[in-house]
Amino acid sequence: MSESLDLDRPKEECGVVAISVPGSQANKTAFFSVYALQHRGQEAAGIAVSDGQAIRVHKGQGLVSQVFKENKLEPLVGELAIAHTRYSTTGSNSERNVQPYVVETMYGPLGLAHNGNLVNADQLRKQLLAEGAGLQSSSDSEVLALMLAASEGSHWEERLANVMPKWTGAFSLVVLTGEKILAARDPWGFRPLSVGELPGGGHAIASETGALETIGCSSYREVKPGEIIMVTGGKLSSYQIMDAVEPQARCTFEHIYFSRPDAIWDDLSVHEARQSLGEELAKEHPAEADVVIPVPDSSTPAAIGYARVLGVPYNEGFVKNRYIGRTFIEPTTELREQGVALKFNTLAANLKGKRVVMVDDSIVRGTTSRQLVDLVRAAGATEVHMRVTCPPIAHPCFFGVDMGSYEELIANKLGVPEISEHIGTDSLGFLSVERMMKALGRDDGYCNACFTGKYPVPVQLNLLTTKQRFDGVLK
Numbered sequence: 001m002s003e004s005l006d007l008d009r010p011k012e013e014c015g016v017v018a019i020s021v022p023g024s025q026a027n028k029t030a031f032f033s034v035y036a037l038q039h040r041g042q043e044a045a046g047i048a049v050s051d052g053q054a055i056r057v058h059k060g061q062g063l064v065s066q067v068f069k070e071n072k073l074e075p076l077v078g079e080l081a082i083a084h085t086r087y088s089t090t091g092s093n094s095e096r097n098v099q100p101y102v103v104e105t106m107y108g109p110l111g112l113a114h115n116g117n118l119v120n121a122d123q124l125r126k127q128l129l130a131e132g133a134g135l136q137s138s139s140d141s142e143v144l145a146l147m148l149a150a151s152e153g154s155h156w157e158e159r160l161a162n163v164m165p166k167w168t169g170a171f172s173l174v175v176l177t178g179e180k181i182l183a184a185r186d187p188w189g190f191r192p193l194s195v196g197e198l199p200g201g202g203h204a205i206a207s208e209t210g211a212l213e214t215i216g217c218s219s220y221r222e223v224k225p226g227e228i229i230m231v232t233g234g235k236l237s238s239y240q241i242m243d244a245v246e247p248q249a250r251c252t253f254e255h256i257y258f259s260r261p262d263a264i265w266d267d268l269s270v271h272e273a274r275q276s277l278g279e280e281l282a283k284e285h286p287a288e289a290d291v292v293i294p295v296p297d298s299s300t301p302a303a304i305g306y307a308r309v310l311g312v313p314y315n316e317g318f319v320k321n322r323y324i325g326r327t328f329i330e331p332t333t334e335l336r337e338q339g340v341a342l343k344f345n346t347l348a349a350n351l352k353g354k355r356v357v358m359v360d361d362s363i364v365r366g367t368t369s370r371q372l373v374d375l376v377r378a379a380g381a382t383e384v385h386m387r388v389t390c391p392p393i394a395h396p397c398f399f400g401v402d403m404g405s406y407e408e409l410i411a412n413k414l415g416v417p418e419i420s421e422h423i424g425t426d427s428l429g430f431l432s433v434e435r436m437m438k439a440l441g442r443d444d445g446y447c448n449a450c451f452t453g454k455y456p457v458p459v460q461l462n463l464l465t466t467k468q469r470f471d472g473v474l475k
């Protein structure tokens with residue numbers, strides 16, 4: 001992926017799905033539900049299907065629609081499936097990291113896909129290597145699969161229950177065996193995972209509720225932190241294996257940016273949460289302006305909320321090319337200089353001669369913000385005030401989100417006035433942690449480590465960043 005087309009955003013690393021449709025084929029249901037999670041990872045996708053005997057898998061790099069054509073789905077026969085879409089950095093080893101992982105075990109075939117990041121993965125990897133395991137990738141998911149395969153127990157849910165306490169950090173995972181699907185969520189509850197009933201019988205599990213609704217689930221609930229869900233023969237069983245850690249450590253970024261606006265996360269509508277974030281932002285950092293515009297698409301509800309509180313007109317300022325996706329086409333030098341203009345055009349009629357408030361959901365490195373501000377000024381805005389619906393990101397994430405390293409994070413190096421100068425705004429305001437939690441209507445239960453540096457589980461700050469790990473360093 002070309003850096004110049006890659007927006008400066010935190011990058012979620014995965015979306016997962018599991019499907020059980022007794023008496024039917026799971027492949028297309030898996031395809032459409034993982035397709036609904038495309039925003040959670042746009043560089044690789046895979047589906048594994050079990051027919052009760054064998055697990056067949058197809059996976060590759062690219063968007064879900066690029067990896068799967070009809071002829072790739074057809075051979076994936078069976079009523080049980082898991083699927084995965086992932087973000088990764090491009091690199092020579094990244095093909096090996098594409099999920100789901102499928103391994104042969106002494107109990108039959110096993111497939112696994114996961115969203116999150118274990119903070120003790122390096123230690124577990126070394127342990128596996130010392131025990132003689134042959135690791136083929138640098139992904140935590142392979143570690144999870146091999147540990148599960150070697151775990152003790154008379155059935156898969158027991159093996160999963162025995163191995164789960166050894167994993168520290170974020171994991172929302174789905175497992176496929178010959179005759180069942182399993183799902184589990186870490187006891188901190190970092191990443192989302194929900195389970196629903198399919199029309200006509202059957203069950204589906206997915207990272208976001210929107211993916212469940214896409215395939216017709218009308219009722220669903222969260223997989224609880226520390227819980228294992230098992231579906232076999234059309235019947236769902238649930239086991240609370242570990243006590244949920246209190247307070248919980250849900251990722252705040254699911255509300256701010258990652259999840260689709262139609263998602264329900266922590267019993268909150270993500271769309272409504274984003275509007276509330278914008279409203280609190282307006283109270284904390286009002287601006288004298290003629291128009292409020294969002295950086296599409298995720299900032300739209302927040303900009304609406306911001307404009308509503310201040311009584312300033314909301315309007316569109318950018319048109320985003322929603323179809324450019326993650327292109328692997330390297331732009332020419334001339335096109336590279338276009339930067340984010342390859343993705344965004346401005347609507348000059350809404351900006352010319354106006355004092356503009358531009359609402360965005362985050363600033364990571366500051367590269368995109370500067371270019372967007374330039375575009376708005378070039379369209380004739382007289383002032384550009386930027387408002388951000390989260391606090392400055394000053395710390396990396398160790399729980400499955402690529403934010404970059406300390407050196408890359410602009411808020412780790414510069415204060416707010418300096419960032420404002422760097423990106424060329426007339427003023428800049430970030431929502432505070434307190435206001436952000438107020439907007440969500442919660443006192444605690446969320447991880448805010450990338451803002452505060454207070455990690456809900458101890459991390460070694462000298463650990464390789466997730467990005468570096470996915471660059472394929474396998475020692």
Ligand code: SF4
Binds near residue numbers: 250401449
């Ligand atoms: S550090 Fe930030 S991005 Fe990572 S889990 Fe916590 S809130 Fe989410």
